[in-house]
Amino acid sequence: MQMVDRLDEGAIPADLGPLDYKGLYKAVGKALFRAHVEGQLKNEIMSKPEVFVEPDPELPLALLDQKEAGKKLLLITNSDYHYTDKMMQHSFNRFLPNDMGWRDLFDMVIVSARKPEFFQMSHPLYEVVTGEGLMRPCFKAHTGGLYSGGSAQMVENSLGIHGDEILYVGDHIYTDVSQSKVHLRWRTALICRELEEEYSALIQSRSHRATLIDLINQKEVVGDLFNQLRLALQRRIKDRPAQTLAATNMDEQELTDSMQKLLIVMQRLDEKIAPMLEADGELFNNRWGFLSRAGLWDKSHLMRQIEKYADIYTSRVSNFLHYTPFMYFRSQEQTLAHDSYSYEN
Missing domain, CATH: 3.40.50.1000 (HAD superfamily/HAD-like)
Incomplete structure (x- = not known):
């Protein structure tokens, strides 16, 4: 990224020749490859581990x-x-x-x-x-x-x-986990150190997220009421007598006035929600938020890959010390959108 900035500023030395973005990509890639393959990088690491x-x-x-x-x-x-x-x-x-x-x-x-x-x-x-x-x-x-x-x-x-008799532990979702799972059906464990910082950030942001979810729920209630009035007005315009529950005994003027008031309420809620959504995840990374989440509720692409290819994931191998080496790990119950449970007293 620094080299891109230098290219934009015209600060790339002339002896490298005229470069566009594609040429810069190749030059940086070649330099990294040589440093890695020829041992320069690893020699420096070995000299002071x-x-x-x-x-x-x-x-x-x-x-x-x-x-x-x-x-x-x-x-x-x-x-x-x-x-x-x-x-x-x-x-x-x-x-x-x-x-x-x-x-x-x-x-x-x-x-x-x-x-x-x-x-x-x-x-x-x-x-x-x-x-x-x-x-x-x-x-x-x-x-x-x-x-x-x-x-x-x-x-x-x-x-x-063979196969699921082997647990392969790695820290790269493609090179380690997905390939050993797809080609060999090995059991897989992904090590993701960033989870520790993310977990701490999630705990610190509990209050922020609770307030945000409460505001979103309020907007949903107001929005549902607004939509019922909107549907009632639509039916009346089409000369259909059917009413919605929220619009019973309202004339058209009352419907319009109520909808306008509800719009103002939703706009005020949006003014609170938008900056809070923008700030969600800043405790972990102030530019792109949480590693495992995309938005407030959705999973990130990385998290979906982890769920698809890793049988288990953790931040470090030593976390297995919290269990005996004889532990059999079972997956959590997977809930679906239509799942519902009723309990009798």
């Missing part, structure tokens, strides 16, 4: 509970071995008991997985055989191994489990 990583001390312990309960744990990452080892040591080792290392947690580690292709295609499999990352070709993965490449089908065959 404490600047870029916020460790969660409870994450390794949550995984340890799962492992000790008999679950098989796998780490599948697109990163190369050097980066993975460095970041996992920084994030895991100091929080594990009895001199355990991060490798001790996982029954299998796969680096350079090339997701989302990992879920759809079969790439050559290599075993990482030295601490320097040297590899040799292999044709089958085994428990305890460290591998590069391969495929999800290979994982299933190696472990002897």
Whole structure:
């Protein structure tokens, strides 16, 4: 976005050549690709991981509970071995008991997985055989191994489990969650850290939302009354005697005057509602509001994707510590617009 501003201001250096928006998009994309693929970005992160990583001390312990309960744990990452080892040591080792290392947690580690292709295609499999990352070709993965490449089908065959016997945990709705669900029918868990800030913002905005909903409900009542009078006037213009309940015993002048008064009431309610709707969600993001909502009641596109592809979602893996590793999660009851319940005393 800053480069777009610089382009608009004519501040792009001449040695980059004449650029339009399409050319700028390609130039920025190429620069990011080179920084990522050639390792510049990851080298900087590895040199000072404490600047870029916020460790969660409870994450390794949550995984340890799962492992000790008999679950098989796998780490599948697109990163190369050097980066993975460095970041996992920084994030895991100091929080594990009895001199355990991060490798001790996982029954299998796969680096350079090339997701989302990992879920759809079969790439050559290599075993990482030295601490320097040297590899040799292999044709089958085994428990305890460290591998590069391969495929999800290979994982299933190696472990002897398939489909919904696997829970895949990832933080990207497309690369991780939707692809493993669509192509393999794996169970899926989405990690979305922003939910913590959104949840706090929703709690802080309860009073604001309650007042807003009350005003909208008031407008709905007034609007319904206005529409009944409008219908009654329409019927009279067409010489139909049928009346609405709200317009009984009113002549045309009374109907018109009442409608005008109701319009004024609705306009005054709108004057209160509009700025409150505009401000809804500002506690989370002052430009586009809540992550999970579109408007006051509707779900955002992201939230609908999460509901479609993720069997469960949470803000961080360590939240599983609030449950035992033997917990069976069931979906909440799904209500429909025509659902209604009556209870007898």
